[in-house]
Amino acid sequence: MNRIMEMAKDLGQALGRTDEYQALNRAASAVNDDRDLTALQTELQKLESDMVSDLQRGKEPEEASRERYEELARDLQARPEFQRLIAAQTNFDKLLQKVNETISQGIQEGSRGRIILPS
Secondary structure, eight states: OHHHHHHHHHHHHHHHTSHHHHHHHHHHHHHHHOHHHHHHHHHHHHHHHHHHHHHHTTOOOOHHHHHHHHHHHHHHHHOHHHHHHHHHHHHHHHHHHHHHHHHHHHHHHHHHSOOOOOO
C-alpha cells in the first residue's frame, strides 16, 4: 500500500507541474487579486445563500433578489478574468478525466495479471 501512495503522490506532483494546472493557478490568482471581481463574487454568494435560506423555509425569494442575482451572474460571467478561470478549470478537468481513464484502464489490465505488488 505504501508504494501505491508514493505513486499517487508522484502523480499529484506531476499534475501540479502541468501547463494546465499552472494556467489554472494563474487564473485563480488573477481572480483573487481583482478586488472588484472578489466583491462581485462575495455579493453573489451572499445573495445566493439568502435565496437558498428562503427556499428552505418554504418562502419564495423576492423578485428583486432574483433579478439582482441574474444581473450579478451575467456581470461575473462577462469578466475576462472569470472566463479565463473557467477555461483553465475546464482544461484541467479534461486532463484529470484522461488521467482517470488511464488509471481505470491500468486497473482493468492489472486485475487480469498475476503479479502482486508488495504493500
